[in-house]
Amino acid sequence: MKNTPTLSFVFEGERVRSLLIDGEPWFVGRDVAQVLGYAKPENAIGRHCKGPLKRGIPTLGGTQEMAVIAERDVYRLIFSSKLPSAERFEEWVVSEVLPSIRKRGVYLEGQHRIRAELLDALAENIREKALPALREFDRKTEHLHWMALNKPDEHERRYQLAVDEIALDYDLPRSLVEALTRHGMSAITVTQGAFDG
Numbered sequence: 375m376k377n378t379p380t381l382s383f384v385f386e387g388e389r390v391r392s393l394l395i396d397g398e399p400w401f402v403g404r405d406v407a408q409v410l411g412y413a414k415p416e417n418a419i420g421r422h423c424k425g426p427l428k429r430g431i432p433t434l435g436g437t438q439e440m441a442v443i444a445e446r447d448v449y450r451l452i453f454s455s456k457l458p459s460a461e462r463f464e465e466w467v468v469s470e471v472l473p474s475i476r477k478r479g480v481y482l483e484g485q486h487r488i489r490a491e492l493l494d495a496l497a498e499n500i501r502e503k504a505l506p507a508l509r510e511f512d513r514k515t516e517h518l519h520w521m522a523l524n525k526p527d528e529h530e531r532r533y534q535l536a537v538d539e540i541a542l543d544y545d546l547p548r549s550l551v552e553a554l555t556r557h558g559m560s561a562i563t564v565t566q567g568a569f570d571g
Contacts, residue, residue, distance in 0.1 A: 380431060381475075385409055385466055386459060391431065392475070393442065399475050402431060403441040406448055409463055410455035416441070422454050423447035445472065500546065507544040508554045511536055 380391040380402070388409045391402040403426055407415035419426055419441050426441040443451075452464045514536045521529040537555060541548040 383471060385463055392471070393429065393431075394475075395427070395429075395442070398444065399472060400427070400429075400442045400444055401448055403443040403447070403451075406443065406451055410451050410460050411457040412451070412455070418451060418454075419443065419447075422450045424450070500550065503544045503546055504550075504554055507540050507546055507551060510543070511540045511551070511555050514539070 380393045383390045383392065386409075388405070390405045390409055392399055393402075394400070403419040403423060404415040407418040410418075412418035423441075423443050424447060426443050426447065428439050429442045430437040431440045431442075448467060449464070452460050452467075515533065518529055518532055521532070533555075537548060537552050540546070541551045544551070
């Protein structure tokens with residue numbers, strides 16, 4: 375199962391994961407349903423959502439296939455929720471998360487406290503550094519591929535060291551560098567906000 379890069383947000387203490395599919399933001403349905411107070415998230419998704427897709431989502435236990443929902447299905451879950459916080463969640467998604475993803479390809483926690491020009495500059499800075507950083511990583515690790523089968527522990531150790539070096543050399547978040555090395559440049563638009571590693 376292919377691992378899909380995700381971007382994590384926090385709404386009132388609850389994690390909500392998102393990803394881009396064909397340039398459009400989609401959300402992990404279970405996360406949205408839990409934030410909105412559904413006791414059985416899978417049942418809520420089946421009952422209220424019209425077009426969920428299955429995607430491999432990275433978790434602490436490995437990649438798991440999960441239902442992801444488009445923006446229209448997020449609204450369906452919001453409108454059917456009984457929680458008073460559903461309106462706050464809708465406002466947050468509509469006014470902060472989606473506009474930022476569409477404009478910059480990134481949403482940063484607390485970005486409403488940062489001037490728009492600084493956010494734009496940060497997103498541009500990351501985009502400019504990503505490709506040279508990925509090329510340098512490939513150069514540093516080009517002779518390690520044989521080790522993956524013969525000495526997997528040593529391969530992983532050297533891989534992690536190379537990720538650390540590139541993150542420091544290019545002044546990029548380690549989590550972003552790791553996502554770039556695993557998913558290539560397609561990771562840049564969905565992981566820029568995940569500065570949690």
